[in-house]
Amino acid sequence: MSKNAIIAGLVVFVATALFPFWFNIGGSNAAPEIELSERAKAARYCVLEKYDMRAEHMSLLDEWRDSVVRDADRLYKGTNGKSFNMSLSTGEDSCLGCHTDKEKFCDRCHNFVSVAPYCWECHTTPEEVTR
Amino acid sequence: MNQKYMLPLAGVVLLFLLAYAGVEGAGLQWFFGIVIPYLAVIAFIWGFVNRVMGWADSAVPFRIPTTCGQEKSLPWIKQNRIDNPDTAWGVFIRMVLEIFLFRSLFRNTKAAFHRDENNRLSYSWEIFLWLGALAFHYAFLVTAVRHLRFFMEPVPWCLKALEYMDGIVQLGLPNIFMSGLVLLAAALFLLARRIFDAKVSYISLAADYFPLFLIIGIAVTGIAMRYFTKVDVVGVKEFTMGIVTFQPVIPAGVGPLFYAHLFMVSVLIVYFPMSKLMHMGGIFLSPTRNMANNTRAKRHVNPWNYAVDVHTYEQYEDHFRDKMIEAGLPVDKKE
Known part of the structure; x- marks a missing residue:
């Protein structure tokens, strides 16, 4: 192989390997800010602690789904001693009952890290219902 | 038990513990999260370019393609244009098939004695190495490309489509990504082959086991973070975007497992240019594959011939x- 062809291949390889760096020139490292509703702010607690909630909420929702659908058990006793109604989107006493704005609460982070949860293939947000 | 794999295994475990304890015990997030990854990227690029340029400088005076079919001959003899190419186009097809489908490995054979009174040596077709290698490399590719979601904001549709296809079995929450599991399973298979097949075990050295253990470690920590211990993904992306925009941040709430994962990836890319993993670049430069077999049609003069x-x-x-x-x-x- 000619040396020029090898160097051309190397240039392509280095450019590909460093893609994340040159693609983000002028970019920022800012994570999205989520907006809590007045009610959520006032409550000052959620089902789990903040960072646990960030990391674990999808597993929690998965367990809740099984518990509700299979065992008809809607009562969740949190580690912080409080009880919660296991429901994603129905009524005041549900996830979306407190975190009312899905776009500003769920979607901002999900979009940031490219997560497309299939919750909304079955569930609707309360806003969608009233609209 | 065999020191050829016990040493690399102990090495990988130590590397893991080093990063884990360094972050959890000594709070060295900035070291394992910022200093090491930047140094690793520099070492990787520098090492890779150096290695390939070294190869580019070495002499390939003769046409030495391996011929696996009929050479171009008289017009009524059918030539095998791919396995014995005489044109650049034939070589290109041959290389594409080699790089994307590992065609020469597909022909892998194994030698064994007949287990009867004849005790005859015979060769048979052995396809599992090819299957395992193909699964391993493609799963690794998909996993690596998938990780671009941490380095792009906004995440483009093509990455989302890839993630959708990778998670199409929709098992559990978060979705199972098939590529990660196939990667781990294939790496374990390639390791098992080296440990349990006596003939392969005999020719395996520490340098064969180390990258396997390292990749298994990376896959296990990655899978653990996604499905079991969980990690704050938004914090992780804040961190990765900080690295690639040269505004590094150490996010709160991201645990030591993440730094151990990152450290092992850093070790892998530093180790890459000085190891057999360079077959990534080397496959393009295999003189037995990338040359046309046209010595009868064309005169090739040794380039350093002097008068x-x-x-x-x-x-x-x-x-x-x-x-x-x-x-x-x-x-x-x-x-």
């Missing part, structure tokens, strides 16, 4: 004519 001072027969005869005539030997010119 040799030759002594022709005419000069020889001029030199010895008298003596040759005297001895009665025939000469071209009498005078």
